[in-house]
Amino acid sequence: MKSKGSKRSKPLRSMWPLSVVDYTLTNALGLGRAATQEGFLNHRSGLKPCDFEGVNFVTTIGRVDGIEQHALPEAFKAYDGRNNRLAHLALLQDGFMSRVAALRQSLGAHRIGVILGTSTSGILESERAYTQRDPISGALPADFHYRETQNTFATADFIRRILQLEGPALTVSTACSSSAKVFVNAARWLEANLCDAVVVAGVDSLCLTTLFGFHSLDLLSEEPSRPCAIDRAGISIGEAAGFAVVTPFNPKVGRLTVLGAGESSDAHHMSSPHPEGLGAAMAMTGCLKTAKVDPKEVDFILLHGTATRTNDPAEDRAICQVLGEGNHAASIKGHIGHTLGAAGIMNALTACIALEGGFTPGTLHTETIDPSIRSQVALKPNIHEPLRTILSNAFGFGGSNACLLMGLHHDS
Amino acid sequence: MTADIHIIGIGLRGPGLLNWPTAREILLHGGFESLRETPPGVARLLPPTERRRATTVTRLALDVAEEALGHYDPSKVSSLFTSSGGEVGIVHEIFNTLSGPDRRLSPTAFHNSVHNAAAGYWSIASGCRMPTDSLCAYDDSFGSGLLEGLLRLQEPQDRILLVAYDVPAPYPISAHRSMTSAFAVSLLLSKDPKDQAMASINWRYLPNSAPALPLKDPALEALRSTNPAARALPLLEVIAKKQAHTVVVGVGMQGSLSLEVRPCY
Numbered sequence: 102m103k104s105k106g107s108k109r110s111k112p113l114r115s116m117w118p119l120s121v122v123d124y125t126l127t128n129a130l131g132l133g134r135a136a137t138q139e140g141f142l143n144h145r146s147g148l149k150p151c152d153f154e155g156v157n158f159v160t161t162i163g164r165v166d167g168i169e170q171h172a173l174p175e176a177f178k179a180y181d182g183r184n185n186r187l188a189h190l191a192l193l194q195d196g197f198m199s200r201v202a203a204l205r206q207s208l209g210a211h212r213i214g215v216i217l218g219t220s221t222s223g224i225l226e227s228e229r230a231y232t233q234r235d236p237i238s239g240a241l242p243a244d245f246h247y248r249e250t251q252n253t254f255a256t257a258d259f260i261r262r263i264l265q266l267e268g269p270a271l272t273v274s275t276a277c278s279s280s281a282k283v284f285v286n287a288a289r290w291l292e293a294n295l296c297d298a299v300v301v302a303g304v305d306s307l308c309l310t311t312l313f314g315f316h317s318l319d320l321l322s323e324e325p326s327r328p329c330a331i332d333r334a335g336i337s338i339g340e341a342a343g344f345a346v347v348t349p350f351n352p353k354v355g356r357l358t359v360l361g362a363g364e365s366s367d368a369h370h371m372s373s374p375h376p377e378g379l380g381a382a383m384a385m386t387g388c389l390k391t392a393k394v395d396p397k398e399v400d401f402i403l404l405h406g407t408a409t410r411t412n413d414p415a416e417d418r419a420i421c422q423v424l425g426e427g428n429h430a431a432s433i434k435g436h437i438g439h440t441l442g443a444a445g446i447m448n449a450l451t452a453c454i455a456l457e458g459g460f461t462p463g464t465l466h467t468e469t470i471d472p473s474i475r476s477q478v479a480l481k482p483n484i485h486e487p488l489r490t491i492l493s494n495a496f497g498f499g500g501s502n503a504c505l506l507m508g509l510h511h512d513s
Numbered sequence: 514m515t516a517d518i519h520i521i522g523i524g525l526r527g528p529g530l531l532n533w534p535t536a537r538e539i540l541l542h543g544g545f546e547s548l549r550e551t552p553p554g555v556a557r558l559l560p561p562t563e564r565r566r567a568t569t570v571t572r573l574a575l576d577v578a579e580e581a582l583g584h585y586d587p588s589k590v591s592s593l594f595t596s597s598g599g600e601v602g603i604v605h606e607i608f609n610t611l612s613g614p615d616r617r618l619s620p621t622a623f624h625n626s627v628h629n630a631a632a633g634y635w636s637i638a639s640g641c642r643m644p645t646d647s648l649c650a651y652d653d654s655f656g657s658g659l660l661e662g663l664l665r666l667q668e669p670q671d672r673i674l675l676v677a678y679d680v681p682a683p684y685p686i687s688a689h690r691s692m693t694s695a696f697a698v699s700l701l702l703s704k705d706p707k708d709q710a711m712a713s714i715n716w717r718y719l720p721n722s723a724p725a726l727p728l729k730d731p732a733l734e735a736l737r738s739t740n741p742a743a744r745a746l747p748l749l750e751v752i753a754k755k756q757a758h759t760v761v762v763g764v765g766m767q768g769s770l771s772l773e774v775r776p777c778y
C-alpha cells in the first residue's frame with residue numbers, strides 16, 4: 102500500500118463543532134444561494150401545479166427548471182439521469198466546484214470524503230427503462246446503467262468522480278432524514294482523522310415512485326403545502342440538491358458551524374411519526390447535549406414541517422417538551438416543497454443563509470396556524486438580530502429522526 | 514488492550530447456511546453448496562401485523578440481527594444497516610406497476626421500498642429508540658458499514674449491531690446486477706473487555722483499495738464476489754478458524770479497512 106493508514110486509537114479532536122467552510126443549494130426557488138435567499142426574503146414560492154410526465158392526479162410540485170436541458174460532461178454519459186444532472190447543476194453554482202478543486206490542491210484528493218444523503222437516487226431512470234422493456238425478452242434498454250443511476254450509491258459515486266476526490270465515499274439513505282444525518286457521519290470521519298474535509302450532500306429528484314407513493318398514502322396536497330396551518334392538507338414534493346464542505350472547527354475558515362447533532366428512532370411505525378413526537382424530542386435533546394447549548398440559547402427552529410396532518414403537531418409537541426412553548430419557528434416546505442432525501446440539508450443550508458443574512462424565513466401559504474401548535478410559527482420573513490443558533494429538524498420513514506444545531510461563530 | 518473492538522455475536526443466513534454455527538462448520542470443514550436455498554426470513558421479534566407487511570429482505574436482515582444479539586437486550590443496542598441493493602424486489606414491483614396501465618401503488622409497498630425499511634422494522638421489533646443508520650457503498654457496502662460501526666463505538670461500554678444484507682434482484686434488473694444468492698450477516702461489536710468475545714480486532718483505514726484475497730472454495734468465492742454482504746466471508750473464515758490474521762475489506766469503492774483479527778477462546 103502506497104499511502105499510510107490513518108491512526109485511529111486516540112481521538113485527535115472532539116466531534117463538535119464542525120466548520121461549514123462552503124455551501125451551495127439548488128431547489129425550486131432557483132439555482133444557487135442567491136436565488137434561495139431572494140425567495141425567502143420576498144416570500145416567494147417555487148411550487149407549481151404538477152406537470153411531471155406520467156402523473157394523472159392533481160398535486161403541486163417543487164421542480165428545478167433546466168434539468169431536462171442540462172448535459173453531463175461526455176465522460177459521465179453512463180451517469181446521465183435526473184438525480185445526477187441535478188447534482189451537477191447544483192455543483193456548478195456559487196463557484197462550489199472550483200473551490201473544492203482548490204481544496205483538493207491544498208489537502209490532497211484522498212483527504213476529502215463525500216457523504217451523500219438521498220432517498221430516490223436515480224430510480225427515475227429505471228422507471229423509464231421499465232416502460233421501454235423489450236416486448237419479447239422483457240430486457241431493459243441497452244443504455245440502462247444500474248450502477249451509475251439506480252443504485253443508492255450512484256450519486257455519491259458521481260459526486261466523488263466529478264469533483265475528482267479520492268477520500269472515502271458513502272450514501273446514507275434513511276428516507277427524509279438522510280441528508281441531515283450525513284453531518285454526523287462526516288463528524289465521525291473527521292474525528293477519526295480519515296480525512297481533513299468532507300463534502301456532505303443531499304440530492305433527491307422527482308420521480309413517479311415518490312409521487313405515486315405519497316399519493317397512495319393520501320399525503321399529497323393538491324394546493325401548495327401549508328405547513329402548520331389549521332387547514333393543512335399534506336405535502337408538495339420537491340426536488341433539490343445541496344452541498345457543504347465541512348471541516349473540524351476552525352474560526353479562521355469561516356463563521357458558520359454545526360454546533361451539534363442528535364439522532365433517534367421512533368420505534369413506532371414505518372410511515373407515521375410517534376404522535377407525541379417522542380423520537381423527535383430525543384433527537385433534539387441529544388443535539389443540544391452534543392452542542393452543549395442550553396434550550397434558551399436556541400434562537401430559531403427550522404421545522405421539518407411537512408404540512409401533513411400528523412407531522413406538524415407531533416413535531417410541535419416534541420419542541421415544546423425540549424425547548425418549551427412559544428419558540429420562533431418556520432417551515433420552508435411552502436417555498437421549495439418537501440425535498441425528501443434532500444430535506445435535511447435544505448434546512449441546514451437555509452439555516453446558513455439565515456444566520457449569515459440576519460433574517461429568518463416565513464412559512465408560505467399558511468394563513469391560520471393550527472391552534473394546537475404552541476410554537477410561535479412565523480408566517481412572514483423577519484429581520485432577526487442577533488441570530489446565533491438555528492435548530493434544524495429532519496424526520497423520515499422508518500421513524501428516523503435527525504436534528505442539527507447550526508451556529509454563527511462570534512469572536513468574543 | 515482496551516482500544517480493541519470485540520466481536521461478541523454473529524448472525525448469518527446464506528445458501529444452505531441456516532445460522533452462524535452451520536456457516537462456521539462449513540468455513541472450517543468445507544461442504545458449501547451454493548445451489549441450496551437461503552432460509553426464508555421469519556422476523557420473530559416483529560409484531561404479527563408488521564411481520565406480514567415486512568418484505569423477505571427485511572425479515573432476513575432482522576433474523577441475522579436477532580441471532581447476533583443473543584442474550585443482549587435489543588432495546589439497548591444501537592444498530593447500523595448496510596446494503597447495496599436494499600429492497601430490490603419491492604422496487605422492481607413498483608417499477609412494474611408504474612410502467613403498466615394502472616399506476617396506483619400500494620401504500621405498504623411504498624413504505625417498504627425505502628432503503629432504510631429493515632432499519633425501521635428493526636426499531637419496531639427491538640423497541641430501540643437509539644440512532645440507527647442505513648448505508649450503501651455499492652460493492653463495498655459491508656466494509657463501509659463496518660467502518661461506521663467501528664467509528665460509532667466511542668464509549669467503553671458501547672455496543673453496536675451491524676447488519677449487512679443483499680438479495681438478488683428480479684429480472685430484468687438482474688441482467689445488470691448479477692448476484693448468485695441472498696446473504697445476510699450481522700456482527701455485534703463491543704468495546705467492553707468484559708464482554709465474552711469470539712474475536713478481537715484492531716483496525717486501520719487505508720486510503721487505497723487493496724485486493725481481497727479470494728476464498729479457496731470457488732463456490733464461496735463466487736458468493737463473496739457477487740453478493741456485497743458476503744464480502745464479510747474472509748473475516749468470518751478467520752474467526753471460524755480461530756486464526757490470528759489480517760483481513761482487508763473494501764470501503765467506499767476507493768479505500769479499505771485493514772482488520773488485524775485475534776481469536777478469543
